[in-house]
């Protein structure tokens with residue numbers, strides 16, 4: 001496992017949250033992206049080496065909508081960059097961690113992602129992400 005890739009924060013109102021975090025960080029988000037498979041709208045800030053991912057639900061059945069209903073806005077997950085997501089998933093499975101997806105799925109910002117169940121990680125939802133490399137031309 002490498003560095004922290006991003007920190008995910010669940011928000012109810014993306015416009016308002018972008019304004020608030022924009023003022024806090026004194027910078028604008030560098031990217032907005034809808035991830036249909038997760039039913040989320042994302043917005044990314046970069047503060048030096050740190051990435052913050054704001055997440056708004058686009059569908060009442062999404063993980064973010066459920067989270068907001070139960071826990072309210074705030075810290076949602078921490079994502080770690082990995083070199084080889086398949087081997088890391090295999091290693092963590094052998095260690096007894098519960099993977100929430102058995103095959104990597106497409107995340108935001110050009111990543112393959114996998115989540116670990118928070119019940120097995122002291123209540124913290126962990127995301128693994130591997131950059132999708134563009135083929136050399």
Ligand SMILES: CC[C@@H](C(=O)O)C(=O)SCCNC(=O)CCNC(=O)[C@H](O)C(C)(C)COP(=O)(O)OP(=O)(O)OC[C@H]1O[C@@H](n2cnc3c(N)ncnc32)[C@H](O)[C@@H]1OP(=O)(O)O
Pocket residue numbers: 008035038040042053055063064066067070076077079100106107108109111113115117118119123124125127
């Ligand atoms: C944009 C793509 C990607 C990226 O590229 O960065 C993302 O970040 S997508 C982010 C949104 N997607 C996900 O979170 C996918 C993984 N999550 C899940 O599969 C589910 O949310 C879950 C973790 C399995 C929970 O779902 P479910 O069991 O259906 O919901 P419950 O509400 O019943 O929760 C059960 C239990 O888990 C606790 N919980 C839920 N979310 C979190 C969380 N983020 N952090 C900590 N704990 C969480 C929830 O409180 C329940 O606990 P109890 O009430 O004590 O049972």
Ligand SMILES: [Co+2]
Pocket residue numbers: 006008053077079127
């Ligand atoms: Co994320």
